[in-house]
Amino acid sequence: MRVTGLLQVFLLLTLSALGLAASLPNGRPNPDGLTVRTAPERDYTIGKMGFKGLIGGHYFELNGTIQTGLFCWPVPGQPWGPTYHDDVTDSVQGIRSIYSNLCYFPPGPGVCAPLTCTANTQLMVCNDNNYEIVLECGATLGDMAQAINDNCNNNGLTGGQQFNALNYNLYTDWRNNC
Known part of the structure; x- marks a missing residue:
């Protein structure tokens, strides 16, 4: 046998x-x-593959490939909205001014904290790890925000979410009074 x-x-x-x-x-x-x-x-x-489900505790409805790590607004199932392209540029310049300094984000999964909030533009970092993460504020996070701004610009509006292989992500959002 x-x-x-x-x-x-x-x-x-x-x-x-x-x-x-x-x-x-x-x-x-x-x-x-x-x-x-x-x-x-x-x-x-x-054609394009579709995906509906949870990634790191967040629900997504997407089209593309599994390797795609940048999603541009609108993304079905995500509550964040677009903001002005120029305001994201200003936010990126602000966090790049503290280029090599470290930012700490509380353990998750699914725990998000604001990185910057100015001119009604908020950059949020979500930690999907079960431990605190420490990231270079201006270098790593600035590059992620810049990638969203470069690739998700639609007639002067920007909105998107960039995922990192180390189980965290950054997204842009419109917030009143910030």
Whole structure:
């Protein structure tokens, strides 16, 4: 019985490898990794993947790929709104003025704290770790805010959320009286 089980595992792995090789161009792995391609013999259309669910305790409805770490307003399921592009620029300059200083954020998951709030523009940092995180205020967080401002500008309005692989994120939001 044990030999039969090992034989089944061997056959499964062999067939899987053959199937993977058959799906790659010329049956050989691509040195750059797997690539998305159309199957013209079947007239398939390439679309976008959708996602609905929780990430770090936050609900998202998204289109794109799993690797996408920047989401621009509007994002269904997120309460934050757009703010003025120039105000985000001012906020980024402000936090970059304390470039190498450290900012501390309380443990989460799902705990958010304001990084800056000026001219009705709030930058929030959310910690999805179960421990306090310490980040370079101007360098790391300034770059994240700048990425949102550069990539999510829509006719002078900016809104977005940037995720970091270390389990925290930064988002921009409109806040009255800040």
